[in-house]
Amino acid sequence: MKLKITDIIALSPSIRQFTLADAAGALLPTASAGAHILLRIPGPERVWRNAYSLVSSPEDRHAYKIIVRRVEHSRGGSVWLHDHAAIGEVVEAETPQNLFPIPRTAQKHLLLSAGIGITPMLAYLQVLRKPFELHHCGKLEDAEAFARLLPATPNVVLHTSRNTLDLEQLLAHQRLGTHLSVCGPESFMDVVLQTAQNLGWPGAKVHKESFGGATGGAPFVARLRRSNLTINVGSDQSLLEAIEDAGLAPPSLCRGGACGVCETALLEGIPDHHDHYLSETQRACNNTIMPCVSRAKTPELVLDI
């Protein structure tokens, strides 16, 4: 679908909120809290497909809102949105998908976010019906921007220093019906998930959103055996993007290594797994790969595609 940028608000020097409406003025598909949208952002050489969580109210079908941090050394999507996108610009987008829905059986929600991982939580806060507690960790320079977006209630806590959030203490004293939802950078989520696991949290009560999985890496060559194609995967693109640039359209959904939709059989080569989908055993087999985030340890990979 085609979306038109109808408003841009600078929340801080590096964080902007974009309002997107249907280019033809139609109502947008309903997107439940936690959903993300995939924008096709024109780059100098190719089109980026970047996922952004929606922060708008799920009931608002007139516009979607996203909050984007300008990341200097990234692949270019956020820089384009910050430096080139203007009000009135039309961007191509995919229908929103939700891989981080609100756990409906929770009696209480414990929401933990860091950095730009606050975005799905902003959608959550507008529709949660059960008690919740939000702890957000961020840099001091972003605190003011986030504080303005969050309700000023005792159950919403902003942490600008690592020392003020005692994860062990927090996770050790949650009543039985509590579900934990986490969003933020990989390192933050790893610490939270590991702490939760150490304290006996069952997987069924821990929910996480994966953010910005595809970070690039060393270039490599992929041979697509069934398509009889050899492609170069550049340092600033994912294997999935390189496959798409070659004209193929393999199934994909989250593009962050979480959903498993793009799983592809690997015939030769050793993958550098970056996904959260495969089990340790599956990883060790080296016979399957998530091309949206994973790369190569060998100069070449051969895929059954």
Added chain:
Amino acid sequence: MNKSRPLYKPFALDLTGREHLVVTDQSEPPVTLDLTLSNISLWNVRTIAPGIQAPPAGRHRAFRAVPEMHAFLTHHLARASVGLRLYALGSEPFIWDTYNIGSAAGLTSAEMFLTQSGPPRRRVYCCHCKTMIGDVTQTIALCPGCGSSLQVRDHFSRRLAAFMGVKVDAEIPGDIPLPELLAS
């Protein structure tokens, strides 16, 4: 194969838990329970029989009867923290009543473990007058509520922790099968 009949695994601790609460309507704890571990509590009905190792003080409670235990369990779970694992051992109605108390307190099926033990005695729910009948060992059972003769079907409700009892000649009046002992 009857899909409504739950399958049970032998008792074993789920070591991913931080605290373990084992409740049983029997007088003895499961033989494989290592009560020397510091994060295990055992609740049973009546006192622990002589010769059975007692858990450390404060980690064991003996109740006079199941309703007293279940009332205390509701109270206890409302104050418990995520990380707890709940194990119920005993009769089918007891373990499913326990499961439902745990569910209401917010425990998921990944945090509760049920093991059936003891003789096959069924709790039967009269579909006609809603009366619960305990300790049923044979079909046909007489409903003390409405006086119907009930056929005890192999249909188990986890929500009610009971088997379905339907008037035995409901389909063809007067067509009454021979009573049978319930094997399980």
